[in-house]
Amino acid sequence: MNLTFAGDGRFWACAFLGLGLPVCLALAWIDLPGETPSALDAFVRLARIAAFLSLGLAALAVATRGRAALFALLCWPASLAAASGPDGLVLALAALAAALLSPRPMTGRYRPARLAGATLAIALVVLARPACAPLAGMLLVPFPPPGRLARTCRERLPLAALALLPALLPALSAASLGTPHPAGAGHGPMALPVPLPGFLSGLWAVALLVPLVALRRGPLPPRAERLWLSGGALLGLWLMVGAQALAPAGGPGGLQIRDLLPLAPMPILAFARGRIGTAAALRWPALLVVLAAALDAVALPMIALRL
Numbered sequence: 001m002n003l004t005f006a007g008d009g010r011f012w013a014c015a016f017l018g019l020g021l022p023v024c025l026a027l028a029w030i031d032l033p034g035e036t037p038s039a040l041d042a043f044v045r046l047a048r049i050a051a052f053l054s055l056g057l058a059a060l061a062v063a064t065r066g067r068a069a070l071f072a073l074l075c076w077p078a079s080l081a082a083a084s085g086p087d088g089l090v091l092a093l094a095a096l097a098a099a100l101l102s103p104r105p106m107t108g109r110y111r112p113a114r115l116a117g118a119t120l121a122i123a124l125v126v127l128a129r130p131a132c133a134p135l136a137g138m139l140l141v142p143f144p145p146p147g148r149l150a151r152t153c154r155e156r157l158p159l160a161a162l163a164l165l166p167a168l169l170p171a172l173s174a175a176s177l178g179t180p181h182p183a184g185a186g187h188g189p190m191a192l193p194v195p196l197p198g199f200l201s202g203l204w205a206v207a208l209l210v211p212l213v214a215l216r217r218g219p220l221p222p223r224a225e226r227l228w229l230s231g232g233a234l235l236g237l238w239l240m241v242g243a244q245a246l247a248p249a250g251g252p253g254g255l256q257i258r259d260l261l262p263l264a265p266m267p268i269l270a271f272a273r274g275r276i277g278t279a280a281a282l283r284w285p286a287l288l289v290v291l292a293a294a295l296d297a298v299a300l301p302m303i304a305l306r307l
Contacts, residue, residue: 030304066272097122098266135265218273229266
């Protein structure tokens with residue numbers, strides 16, 4: 001079954017905006033006390049939600065591979081719950097960086113702009129979360145043919161070093177890498193503040209697992225790139241575990257889903273398949289994530305607002 005009307009970035013962007021906005025707004029207000037929030041607090045929350053949605057829309061618009069997976073990552077309930085806090089911006093920037101680096105091969109008139117935008121996005125993520133420094137490895141893919149290896153290294157390695165620079169600044173590395181991000185900072189909810197109903201959890205499991213089996217059209221990236229990006233994600237996980245282990249006693253303990261979400265664009269970029277031909281067709285398994293997000297858009301605001 002091919003749905004030719006829904007195969008481009010506009011479909012995914014419109015679906016993300018229409019289904020993500022009500023959940024973001026509802027979950028942003030769930031943890032507020034009964035009193036009316038201050039105007040400044042409301043403005044900060046709305047500004048962060050607007051930035052999260054704008055960056056997510058940009059990621060879905062510029063991606064050439066893996067749009068369904070990026071949509072699922074951005075519409076994951078924990079992602080939408082973090083949209084009104086700083087964690088949402090970190091996730092959206094990481095997704096945007098992966099989307100900018102998705103073309104295979106990385107050629108064309110927009111290539112310098114894509115590389116510059118991805119470098120800036122990764123640098124901002126590393127500035128906020130130094131443990132996400134392995135994201136800079138995305139700047140080295142796609143790997144060039146052997147004859148252009150030296151030229152590509154001269155071009156890409158300085159960009160990767162620039163993206164890593166925020167993690168190497170002594171003040172930031174001492175204050176941030178060894179200290180976990182406080183769960184309550186940023187005047188916004190950082191984790192899903194309401195329990196996800198069992199049927200929604202099951203639907204998300206189906207929406208994420210079925211496409212892996214059913215959507216097997218198009219070539220995967222080379223094995224070397226898959227190993228490189230997967231290894232980078234594991235390195236980021238190791239850095240996060242180390243930061244938790246070095247945390248002072250009494251601090252927020254244990255990794256949470258929100259801590260791992262910024263690393264998810266790396267495996268998405270590693271396993272996103274390329275298109276066959278020029279047809280922008282969308283097969284039905286990819287719409288399972290849209291169905292899951294649609295049910296979230298109805299169920300989670302009702303649960304959050306206790307309707």
